[in-house]
Amino acid sequence: MTVVPGPDHRTLPRRRGAVLNRAIFDAVLAEIAESGYSALTMDRVAERARASKASLYRRWPGRAALVLDAAYEAMPGPDTVPNTGSLRLDTLTVMRQGGRLLEGIVGQAMRGVLGEALQNPDVAAEVREFARGNASRMMREILANAVKRGECDPDLVTDFRIEAGPALLRQRFIFGSGPIDDDFLVEVVDQVVLPLFGVDPSAGNPT
Template sequence: MPNRSSSAGLRASARPVRTRRGAAEVEQAISDAVVVELAEVGFGRLTFDSVAERAGTGKSPLYRRWSDTTALVIDTLEKLGMDPAGYVRTGVLRADLIGFTRYMTNTHQGVKGAAFRSLLGEAQRDPELLERFKAQILAPLFDSLTELLRDAAQRGEVSSKRLTPVVLEVLHALIVKRLILETRDLSTDDITEMVDQVLLPLVVSEH
């Protein structure tokens, strides 16, 4: 089974050799190290020492910027998020639901996916972490999906009356379960099945 960690731009095992780097490079190395530490040992066992070692830097840059590991992880959450603008819509609802979900899958796999699952478990015990996780990770994903559906309603593909809060909540819950909580990456067949059997029937009115 191929190791997908390289596709996420992160190396899960090797610690980089310390070399002279600029501030931006050090910051990127720290962020990458946090993601891998979350995936490998979890939020509860992540420390400044372990992040500094994996990033190939001293602890001073961490202590200067973050008061504790919670602050460090919260600041790193943005790098785990998906950029909705990266998906170019086709203007056809079914194609966009499949394409957008595939795009989300591609940006939430490998080490990032493991970091997501780790944070979801730990965030339940840390109110601040949970709120930032919902605001920076989940909300942009859900907002983009809702916008996609509302655009389809304006085109007449679905009825706007079908886009109730309960229906949207069901769609969001399914996305979280299948996209983030699954330990394997979704295939195109998985995504197509989810769209055809659940997402479309929920929002398309029967004639």
């Protein structure tokens, strides 16, 4: 239909492999930051990345996998686990890191992927690994340190107790029942996490 065909980008320098991957991830993140996950289409990503849809589908089976990979790329490197000598401060630090992550672009991406995961158990398994691998692992390490210091009874360190704090954080993220601000995180830590591990929040702990 267009009489003037415009520049044929097939003649431009052509990216491959990692370089192209990077450009696609950037396009995904930019789209999400700009218009949100629900407005993210494969066409738009392809156009923005100046890639072809065929290239997208050669790399990922669908939108969920693509966004999950992009989110993984956007994650900051594995945070070093805090070890301040206070369970309260360590916990708070981890929760703050998690909260900050969920409030950014990665959070937006995760919200979208989570929506797909709810319909597709395979995606759910990937997300689970992705999300749980971090918070839980860090919490576990923090608690091991607290046990070493004698701050916490090792019998209290069980999977469900470890998950309680992160679960409340994720619930607020998912249901949007309020901002993930410091007030919220402090309350969760003081009212729920520390009591579960037999630590008195008011025992001269710094913020």
